[in-house]
Amino acid sequence: MATAAIIASVRRRILPFLAPLDLSDEPLxxxxxxxxxEIISCFTGVSFSFQRRNSRSLIRxxxxxxxxxxxxxxxxxxxxxxxxxxxxxxxxxxxLYLSKILVHYCAHSSKLWLLLQTPLVSxxxxxxxxxFSTLLDVFPINNLRLSDDIREHIELLKKQSSNSRxxxxxxxxxxxxxxxxxxxxxxxxxxxxxxxxRDFFVEKLKIRDPKTCVAEIGFLEEQIMYYDSDLExxxxxxxGFIDMIRYCRFLLFGIEDNGLEWRIKNSEKQRKCFIxxxxxxxxxxxxxxxICSISLDxxxxxxxxxxxxxYDRISIDSWIEAGHSTCPTTRQTLMDxxxxxxxxxxSRLITWWCTATGISLESEDSVYCPxxxxxxVLKSRxxxxxxxxxxxxxxxxxENGSESAQTVAAQELxxxxxxxxxxxxxxAEAGAIPHLHMLLKSENGITQEISITAMFNLAVQEKNRSLxxxxxxxxxxxxxVLVSGLTMEARENAALLFCLSLTEAYKIQIxxxxxCIESFAWLIQNGTPRGKKDVMKLLFNISIHxxxxxxxxxxxxxxxxxxxxxxxxxxxxxxxxxxxVAKQSLGAETIGREESAIPGLVKLMRCGTxxxxxxxxxxxxxxxxxxxxxxxxxxxxxxxxxxxxxKLYWTGSDRAKRKANSLALLLKKSxxxxxxxxxxREESFQTDVHVPISIPVSLQ
Numbered sequence: 001m002a003t004a005a006i007i008a009s010v011r012r013r014i015l016p017f018l019a020p021l022d023l024s025d026e027p028l029x030x031x032x033x034x035x036x037x038e039i040i041s042c043f044t045g046v047s048f049s050f051q052r053r054n055s056r057s058l059i060r061x062x063x064x065x066x067x068x069x070x071x072x073x074x075x076x077x078x079x080x081x082x083x084x085x086x087x088x089x090x091x092x093x094x095x096l097y098l099s100k101i102l103v104h105y106c107a108h109s110s111k112l113w114l115l116l117q118t119p120l121v122s123x124x125x126x127x128x129x130x131x132f133s134t135l136l137d138v139f140p141i142n143n144l145r146l147s148d149d150i151r152e153h154i155e156l157l158k159k160q161s162s163n164s165r166x167x168x169x170x171x172x173x174x175x176x177x178x179x180x181x182x183x184x185x186x187x188x189x190x191x192x193x194x195x196x197x198r199d200f201f202v203e204k205l206k207i208r209d210p211k212t213c214v215a216e217i218g219f220l221e222e223q224i225m226y227y228d229s230d231l232e233x234x235x236x237x238x239x240g241f242i243d244m245i246r247y248c249r250f251l252l253f254g255i256e257d258n259g260l261e262w263r264i265k266n267s268e269k270q271r272k273c274f275i276x277x278x279x280x281x282x283x284x285x286x287x288x289x290x291i292c293s294i295s296l297d298x299x300x301x302x303x304x305x306x307x308x309x310x311y312d313r314i315s316i317d318s319w320i321e322a323g324h325s326t327c328p329t330t331r332q333t334l335m336d337x338x339x340x341x342x343x344x345x346x347s348r349l350i351t352w353w354c355t356a357t358g359i360s361l362e363s364e365d366s367v368y369c370p371x372x373x374x375x376x377v378l379k380s381r382x383x384x385x386x387x388x389x390x391x392x393x394x395x396x397x398x399e400n401g402s403e404s405a406q407t408v409a410a411q412e413l414x415x416x417x418x419x420x421x422x423x424x425x426x427x428a429e430a431g432a433i434p435h436l437h438m439l440l441k442s443e444n445g446i447t448q449e450i451s452i453t454a455m456f457n458l459a460v461q462e463k464n465r466s467l468x469x470x471x472x473x474x475x476x477x478x479x480x481v482l483v484s485g486l487t488m489e490a491r492e493n494a495a496l497l498f499c500l501s502l503t504e505a506y507k508i509q510i511x512x513x514x515x516c517i518e519s520f521a522w523l524i525q526n527g528t529p530r531g532k533k534d535v536m537k538l539l540f541n542i543s544i545h546x547x548x549x550x551x552x553x554x555x556x557x558x559x560x561x562x563x564x565x566x567x568x569x570x571x572x573x574x575x576x577x578x579x580x581v582a583k584q585s586l587g588a589e590t591i592g593r594e595e596s597a598i599p600g601l602v603k604l605m606r607c608g609t610x611x612x613x614x615x616x617x618x619x620x621x622x623x624x625x626x627x628x629x630x631x632x633x634x635x636x637x638x639x640x641x642x643x644x645x646x647k648l649y650w651t652g653s654d655r656a657k658r659k660a661n662s663l664a665l666l667l668k669k670s671x672x673x674x675x676x677x678x679x680x681r682e683e684s685f686q687t688d689v690h691v692p693i694s695i696p697v698s699l700q
Contacts, residue, residue: 028086028089028090028093029069029072029073029089030069030073031093032065032069032089032092032093032096033066033069033070033073035093035096035097035100036062036063036065036066036069036096037066038100039059039062039096039099039100039103040059040062040063040066042104043055043059043103043104043107044059046107048106048107049111049114049205049206050106050111050114050115050118050121050169050172051106051114051118051121051122051125051169051172052169053167053169054106054121054122054125054167055103055106055107055125057125057129057164057167058099058102058103058125058128058129059103061129061132061157061161062096062099064153064154064157065092065096065157067150067153068146068150068153068154071146071147071150072144075145082140082143084138084140084143085139085140085143085144088135088138088139088140091131091135092135095128095131095132095135098128098131099128102121102124102125102128105121106121109219110215110216110219110220111205111206111207111216112179112205112216112219112220112241112245113216113219113220113223115172115175115176115179115205116176116179116233116238116241118168118169118172118173118176119168120232122166122167122168122169123166125167126165126166126167129161129164132157132161133158133161133162133164136154136157136158136161136162137158137162139154139158141154141155175200175204175205178200179200179241182196182197182200182244183237183240183241183244183382184382186240186244186381186382186383186385186386187240187380187381187382187385189381189385191385191389194251194252197248197251197252198252201245201248201252202252209253210249210253213245213246213248213249213253214249216245217242217245217246217249220238220241220242220245221242223238224238224239225351236379236380236383237380239379239380239383240379240380240382240383240386242383243382243383243386243387243390244382244386246386246390247386247387247389247390247393250390250393250394250412251389251393255393255394255397255401255405255408255409255412287353289346290346290349290350290353292311292312292315293309293311293328293329294311294312294315294316294318294319294328295312295314295315297312298350298354299311299312299346299347299350300312300313300314300350301313301314301342301347302342302343302346302347302350303316303340303341303342303343304340304341304342304343305327305334305335305339305340306327306334306335306339306340307327307329307330307332307334309327309328309329309330310343310346311328313340316328316340318609318610318611320334321610321652321653322610322651322652323650323651323652379420379422384422384426387416387422387423387426388426388430390412390416391413391416391426391427391430391432392430394409394412394413394432395409395413395430395431395432395435397409398410398413398432398435398436398439399435403442403444403447406435406439406447407439407444407446407447407450410436410439410447410450410451410454411450411454413427413432413436413454414450414453414454414457417454417457417458417460418457421461424457424458424460424461424464425461425463425464427458428458428461428463428464428467432454432458433455433458433464433467433468433471433474434471436451436454436455436458437455437471437473437474437477439451440452440455440477440478440480440481441477441480443486444486445485445486445487445490446487448481448485448486448487448490449485449486449487449489449490449493452478452481452485452490452493452494452496453493455468455478455496456493456495456496456499459496459499459500460499462502462503465499465500465502465503465506466503468500469500469506469509475500475509475510475513476513476514478494478496478497479494479497479513479514479515479516479519481494482494482495482497482515482516482519482520482523483515483516483518483519488527488528488531491519491523491527491531492523492527492528492530492531492534492535495531495534495535495537495538497510497516497538498534498535498537498538498541501538501541501542502541504545507541507542507544507545507548508545508547508548510538510542511542511545511547511548511551511552512551516555517551517552517555517556517557518555518556518557520535520538520539520557520560521555521556521557521559521560522560523535524536524560524561524563524564524570525560525563529569529570532564532567532569532570533569533570533573536561536564536570536573536574536576536577537573539552539557539561539577540573540576540577540580543577543580543581543587544580546584549581549584549586549587550586552581552587553586553587553590558578558581558587558590558591558594559594561574561577561578561581562574562578562591562594562596562597562600563596565578565596565597565600565601565603565604566596566600571600571604571608571612572604572608572609572611572612572615575601575604575608575612575615575616575618575619576615576618578591578597578601578619579615579618579619579621579622582619582622582623582626582627583622583626584626585626588622588623588625588626588627588631589626589627589628591619591623591627592623592627592628592630592631592634597623598620598623598631598634598635598638599638601616601619601620602616602620602635602638602639602640602641602644604616605617605620605641605644605648606640606644610651610652610653610656613644613648613652613656614648614652614653614655614656614659617645617648617656617659617660617663618659620635620663621659621662621663621666623635624663624666624667624670625666629670632666632667632670633670635667636667636670636671641667642664645660645663645664645667646660648660649661649664
């Protein structure tokens with residue numbers, strides 16, 4: 001709909017910017033000749049799939065205008081041009097520019113999209129022809145001193161333009177109706193005959209390879225992504241066509257010869273997964289406008305505050321909760337949080353950019369955030385039936401195909417599982433999990449990585465988790481990838497266990513799996529930032545189960561988490577896990593024996609984020625409650641601990657205030673008890689802890 005938006009509103013929005021109002025007569029004519037020549041040279045030899053007659057007719061008109069402009073340019077500057085002539089030249093510039101846009105659109109757009117838009121695009125050609133006709137009616141031919149042959153051409157063009165009518169190619173209209181008939185077949189539960197589909201897509205539309213199918217799908221997805229609210233047909237209808245084309249891609253062209261190179265022979269290259277590497281390369285070039293100036297991270301929910309600046313909602317909320325009342329950038333006073341307005345334009349730009357670069361916008365507390373534009377489109381029955389048919393082809397290749405075909409099939413299932421709940425359920429119900437399980441044992445690093453990622457996407461859906469856990473030896477295979485996966489990315493993506501651990505019944509099974517906790521500890525020390533974060537999420541879920549503490553202690557998990565306090569990427573998450581582990585005496589005692597635990601938590605209270613400070617205070621509180629006097633003594637002697645508790649009390653959230661207050665009370669009692677034991681009763685009433693403690697607080 002880009003062309004529709006431009007042409008429909010061009011008089012209102014584009015004219016002031018495109019019409020060269022400040023040019024003198026001579027450069028204006030040369031500009032007209034230049035743009036006409038460009039259109040002719042670029043599109044005369046183009047083989048248009050659709051709108052052939054309209055496009056060629058428009059180009060022929062421009063050829064005649066080019067002859068006129070070249071004649072005027074060669075004749076030299078004529079100061080006697082009337083104001084009417086100059087106005088016509090300026091209007092011609094705009095009309096030619098729009099002609100260039102429309103012809104380029106027809107030459108480079110998706111074939112299916114042009115077919116769906118046949119009446120609308122034909123209407124645009126008719127509008128431009130009307131514009132040319134109007135200009136020719138008022139064009140002052142007699143004032144331009146034209147030669148007889150050029151005057152004759154212009155008069156003929158004027159006559160032809162006035163007599164032309166809206167032209168819609170009958171053959172194109174028939175093809176459009178046939179395309180809709182295929183969609184109606186899926187809508188009614190009837191999969192069209194494969195030979196009919198081949199005749200239509202291969203013979204009629206000339207879509208003869210998988211690469212062209214992928215390009216067609218990508219173009220239609222862009223229409224949903226960019227123009228969802230303005231689409232005709234609607235987004236759900238277009239989604240149906242997308243799923244139908246995806247089905248035809250595998251039905252008509254098979255699954256192996258699709259131009260995708262999954263095998264990497266060099267063992268060193270196997271360590272560089274194309275998925276993660278591509279995301280890593282693009283993420284380093286995040287546009288500055290997409291970065292929150294508080295968190296210095298990609299904004300997930302940009303909001304505009306009262307000063308006009310935009311921040312990520314979670315970051316500005318934390319800033320305000322920390323006691324700040326001014327804008328971080330302008331230092332102007334902020335109004336209350338109710339005055340924040342979602343920056344929907346920026347949010348959509350970020351979503352487009354993430355989709356284009358392959359980056360998923362993931363919330364810190366969510367497992368997965370699919371493509372918002374596609375996932376939000378209401379699926380028709382035709383779309384669902386086409387997806388089912390596609391899944392069956394892919395699973396057949398998983399079951400009986402070659403290694404290359406299995407890899408491609410797993411990759412396509414991985415992509416389908418990204419789109420939404422329905423796709424994930426359909427894939428699992430069709431029996432994909434046992435076949436993906438077998439691919440986890442592949443000796444090809446890319447195959448292994450794709451299959452574990454596909455299972456990760458399926459495990460997002462709670463109903464699918466039981467199918468994974470009930471699959472014979474599937475948990476063991478996942479742990480095997482976690483322990484000794486062929487690529488770092490495969491090992492980190494085995495954090496699909498994070499999804500499984502969201503179900504209470506599976507927490508202890510995961511914790512007790514042989515080598516599981518040890519691998520988590522290794523990834524905390526050696527993984528990528530994304531992998532470390534996922535592992536911390538998983539460890540937090542496991543640590544909630546009371547029976548998992550012993551396993552974490554004996555497997556070195558606690559030591560690795562304490563060590564992560566020194567890693568800025570996951571220090572906050574590490575403190576959160578330690579606070580949970582310390583709620584059990586065994587965990588608290590183990591943490592207390594770690595030399596770097598208390599200094600690391602105190603440092604986080606000093607330098608961490610508001611959430612990090614809260615988690616660190618909670619961890620220290622749990623340690624002091626359950627680890628004995630030795631640990632309490634270490635906390636009491638920590639540098640500036642009193643100042644940090646005071647600061648957290650006055651600037652933290654309500655929960656942080658409660659933690660700081662409780663910790664201050666406990667340390668004060670411990671200090672007084674120590675002084676009483678030393679016999680110095682007078683000093684026992686002296687303390688430098690100034691956190692208010694008059695209100696009883698329930699410890700959590």
